[in-house]
Amino acid sequence: MNTEIKLLVSTLNVQDCVDWVMSPETGGIDVFVGTVRNTTKGKGVVRLEFEAYEKMAISEMEKIAQQAFAQWPVQKILIHHRTGVLQIGEIPVIIAVSAAHRDAAFEACRFIIDTLKQTVPIWKKEIFEDGEVWVAAQP
Amino acid sequence: MNTEIKLLVSTLNVQDCVDWVMSPETGGIDVFVGTVRNTTKGKGVVRLEFEAYEKMAISEMEKIAQQAFAQWPVQKILIHHRTGVLQIGEIPVIIAVSAAHRDAAFEACRFIIDTLKQTVPIWKKEIFEDGEVWVAAQP
Amino acid sequence: MKINILAFGIAKDIFGSSEVTIDLANDATISNLKYLLEHQYPRLKHLATYMVAVNNEYALDGDNIHERDEIAIIPPVSGG
Amino acid sequence: MKINILAFGIAKDIFGSSEVTIDLANDATISNLKYLLEHQYPRLKHLATYMVAVNNEYALDGDNIHERDEIAIIPPVSGG
Numbered sequence: 001m002n003t004e005i006k007l008l009v010s011t012l013n014v015q016d017c018v019d020w021v022m023s024p025e026t027g028g029i030d031v032f033v034g035t036v037r038n039t040t041k042g043k044g045v046v047r048l049e050f051e052a053y054e055k056m057a058i059s060e061m062e063k064i065a066q067q068a069f070a071q072w073p074v075q076k077i078l079i080h081h082r083t084g085v086l087q088i089g090e091i092p093v094i095i096a097v098s099a100a101h102r103d104a105a106f107e108a109c110r111f112i113i114d115t116l117k118q119t120v121p122i123w124k125k126e127i128f129e130d131g132e133v134w135v136a137a138q139p
Numbered sequence: 140m141n142t143e144i145k146l147l148v149s150t151l152n153v154q155d156c157v158d159w160v161m162s163p164e165t166g167g168i169d170v171f172v173g174t175v176r177n178t179t180k181g182k183g184v185v186r187l188e189f190e191a192y193e194k195m196a197i198s199e200m201e202k203i204a205q206q207a208f209a210q211w212p213v214q215k216i217l218i219h220h221r222t223g224v225l226q227i228g229e230i231p232v233i234i235a236v237s238a239a240h241r242d243a244a245f246e247a248c249r250f251i252i253d254t255l256k257q258t259v260p261i262w263k264k265e266i267f268e269d270g271e272v273w274v275a276a277q278p
Numbered sequence: 279m280k281i282n283i284l285a286f287g288i289a290k291d292i293f294g295s296s297e298v299t300i301d302l303a304n305d306a307t308i309s310n311l312k313y314l315l316e317h318q319y320p321r322l323k324h325l326a327t328y329m330v331a332v333n334n335e336y337a338l339d340g341d342n343i344h345e346r347d348e349i350a351i352i353p354p355v356s357g358g
Numbered sequence: 359m360k361i362n363i364l365a366f367g368i369a370k371d372i373f374g375s376s377e378v379t380i381d382l383a384n385d386a387t388i389s390n391l392k393y394l395l396e397h398q399y400p401r402l403k404h405l406a407t408y409m410v411a412v413n414n415e416y417a418l419d420g421d422n423i424h425e426r427d428e429i430a431i432i433p434p435v436s437g438g
Contacts, residue, residue, distance in 0.1 A: 027174060134291075252438055
């Protein structure tokens, strides 16, 4: 298999992700690591909560990986996404892409995170000191 | 300090690099991991040897980092480069860039590896079964 | 036909539940479903947008709903 | 003046040493140095290109060389 796509409730590990996509034919790996910021639009964030429609989220992430394989000469694609409660500095998502040459890895990785944010049924709630909001839900 | 630039003789560690660039203000980290491929132009590679003009290499990498800070709103930049003998699958270079927003991290990371390959005085010798060659030296 | 509707994110808050049951005509479309839901849960109309998924695929307004289809309300996603 | 020249990568192979000493006029330029080196080590002319660094900075052909400058021959780089 050249994809590993998982929703996880435990801490994501960057080294494991790099190790999984690496092979003797690999010349370059691009890794995107999302992290929980302490502010959003200038307002202090206490924590985030992620919820997923799990089966469909996996299937949409697999589609994105297949689109990336169709567009760039990449070798392996890994997408790990957290669900549940995340504190500041924790990692909601890791995307790792290996390729013989780096341009393909960079471009596919950026395509995957950009598309994931548009199509994959995962929702993020920001918890502030004085309330909470589902991100992007309201106009 | 918002840069960490090192030439190292021991194995590079991706997790350490991500941990170093991450801060509570970080929303996204892009990491480029170079790896030693088992072939070059269809010919089997046995191992690589990297040599650096150390003081100048550090100073040129620092310049590239400063150019990246001038062009993109990024927070921290790490460049770790190996010297010495590397086997297939080992990591010659890790570049990690953190930013509040992912576009800046992706663009700065790609700029740094592209520029590093053009200007930083580090040389790579490919060792084949039947000989060896300094990469890019001959026309 | 009785159809169970799964709800996620803000839709779960609007429905007050992660699953609601709606009575639909046998040849109902996604459009018909949205109309009924928006009548019963007017706050749905205040979302930036929302989609309906049928059997884990995004559906179009004209698509028909069949008994035993897995239907889910997909408010604007915000993963990553 | 006697100037030590550091060599790296293929330049080290061409010189047969990581450091050679060249006798230069006091007002010598990078161009003068390259001319002398290429005379003494003709294989330098077969490189794709090469640069000279003075005190850890890339130098131009017209730049002057001073006693105690740290001079290095920089064949095409291939890091990363």
